[in-house]
Amino acid sequence: MEDYVLQMNHITKLFPGVKALDDVTFDVRRGEVHALVGENGAGKSTLMKVLSGEYTDYSGELILNGEKVSFKGIKESEAAGIAIIHQELGLIQTLTVCENIFWEMRSARAVSSTGITNMTGQRNCSTS
Structure with a gap:
């Protein structure tokens, strides 16, 4: 199966x-x-x-x-875990690729110069 x-x-x-x-x-x-x-x-x-x-x-x-x-x-x-990245995505030039992908989820995450961090402090995107 x-x-x-x-x-x-x-x-x-x-x-x-x-x-x-x-x-x-x-x-x-x-x-x-x-x-x-x-x-x-x-x-x-x-x-x-x-x-x-x-x-x-x-x-x-x-x-x-x-x-x-x-x-x-x-x-x-x-x-349910479905996220769509649309082809018309407007990019924020000062963010990394990863940060741009997760930008719409910003209400549950904080964007900083060291990456995207969720509210528990776990880093999801590395800028290094």
């Missing part, structure tokens, strides 16, 4: 007059890293918006760590 962290099975998303996703299946095994690439209009952002709970009106199923899930919003998906 495969050790899947995420399975997106038969995802279809319709907009008025357009089928943005047509029976898409996407699986991620534990320890894998994936990047979605493709032409504009290929459905990359739409698929991630389904995963993040931004879009809730789709057909198909999401399975996270072996359990079927249906997120009703971004806060629910974030609480």
